[in-house]
Amino acid sequence: MIYINQVKNVKPVEGRNIYPYNIPSIANLRELEFRKSVTFIIGENGSGKSTLIEAIAINSGLNPEGGTRNFNFNTQESHSCLFNDLRLVRSAYREKDGFFLRTESFYNVATEIDKVFQLDKYKRDLYYGGSLHECSHGESFLALVKNRFSGKGLYIFDEPESALSINSQLTLLVMMKNLVDKDSQFIIATHSPILMAYPDADIYCVTDQGLQLAAYEKTEQYMLMKYFINNHKKMIADLGLL
Ligand SMILES: Nc1ncnc2c1ncn2[C@@H]1O[C@H](COP(=O)(O)OP(=O)(O)OP(=O)(O)O)[C@@H](O)[C@H]1O
Numbered sequence: 001m002i003y004i005n006q007v008k009n010v011k012p013v014e015g016r017n018i019y020p021y022n023i024p025s026i027a028n029l030r031e032l033e034f035r036k037s038v039t040f041i042i043g044e045n046g047s048g049k050s051t052l053i054e055a056i057a058i059n060s061g062l063n064p065e066g067g068t069r070n071f072n073f074n075t076q077e078s079h080s081c082l083f084n085d086l087r088l089v090r091s092a093y094r095e096k097d098g099f100f101l102r103t104e105s106f107y108n109v110a111t112e113i114d115k116v117f118q119l120d121k122y123k124r125d126l127y128y129g130g131s132l133h134e135c136s137h138g139e140s141f142l143a144l145v146k147n148r149f150s151g152k153g154l155y156i157f158d159e160p161e162s163a164l165s166i167n168s169q170l171t172l173l174v175m176m177k178n179l180v181d182k183d184s185q186f187i188i189a190t191h192s193p194i195l196m197a198y199p200d201a202d203i204y205c206v207t208d209q210g211l212q213l214a215a216y217e218k219t220e221q222y223m224l225m226k227y228f229i230n231n232h233k234k235m236i237a238d239l240g241l242l
């Protein structure tokens, strides 16, 4: 199921030399199509992935710092004004569930969940499997997806791998498949060649020219990781570490 079909940048950004318009990928973004249930946004550090998916999350009605539609906490107003310039083209279907997961503010999301369910811990345990503060970072991430995500959802993740071991990333892939089978759409910014291997996903690479579709095995993340695994001693030596 696809809930967001397209993102359009409706205001010309030429000449605006301030964040976020000074990020080349954002300045050159006109429209972006979402054709598959799972879309990855990849690219170098600082290329504009978080700025873009945060604006998409806000336009979808989700809390900029993470969480659901019903979360309205904000600890630091740091989101960009890009959401004012983007328009989402939506399908006729409306998602029944939604969550914006960003690692940077995951702690605050866990705090908000404890606060919201302060007087009803039974409900919190039912929806979230317990207090996320009582789990490790990776455990809490997987617990949230397992217990809280119910399907028919729009799920937007920013670098989920930063909490997850390689095994846990494989677990997340299986959880994603179960949710896709229950009519969900994922939009994920990532550096992880493991997550990017999700079958039949679209991978957009953020470049200075804009966002370009890439085949999994042609991405730098895949090729560099493969080369490193096969030639780790040589690469470490080339870096002058031996
Ligand atoms: N609040 C802000 N004010 C000014 N510049 C910002 C702000 N947030 C991010 N930037 C700049 O915008 C650019 C894009 O940042 P963004 O966080 O979107 O990158 P990213 O692709 O998500 O990087 P990473 O892979 O490191 O998470 C960076 O050069 C960053 O320094």
Ligand SMILES: [Mg+2]
Binding pocket: 049, 050, 051, 158, 189
């Ligand atoms: Mg980022």
